[in-house]
Amino acid sequence: MSFQWNRSEVLGLAKEGCAQCRGYGLRDTSKTAQPVPCNCVFRAIFRACYRKFRSCAQGDNQVSTARLESVHGREHKRTWGLKNEEFMADFVLVAKRTLNEADHKLFRFHFLLGADWKLCCKQLGMDRGTFFHLIYRIEERLGRVYRELQPYALFPLDEYFGGSVRKMIDDSPDPERPKGLVFQMRDTAKLSARRSLRAPLRKAA
């Protein structure tokens, strides 16, 4: 089943005065019968996630790094999660998985290593127009994936950080379901367990 976008969420994220959606966050395309979220919405999501990523990387939230998450399922369990690190890992790994090689290289240069447009253009042999075109495309692509990611989207951030671990078991008894399935690690978190992430961030561009 494809992801269902919520109209009011889209409206809240749309860019005021956007030329494509006029700030409504939805636009018609010839390809689909239903209007789709505007690219300005996807970019807003990406940028919010990127701001959070930077703040995590700079250790702005050290005190609340580890938080106690609780799950109310058939079995009541608690676990310690390193939310900030998990978020950073998800941010990076989803990008790697989503983007093609060339786009990922630019993503790494600009967003992770902090290279500005001049340096990126020089290093990657492109002009300014191409650089911004590609950056927009990357932001749109990733913003969408960060929001649509199942079962744990990176956005909305308050849900990612504030929400408890969603219960993986419902309340109806299901004898077939293995008992150990209370926690199902997100696929990216599995990967995140095997390396410590230290993004070499520069000062804000």
Ligand SMILES: [Zn+2]
């Ligand atoms: Zn728009």
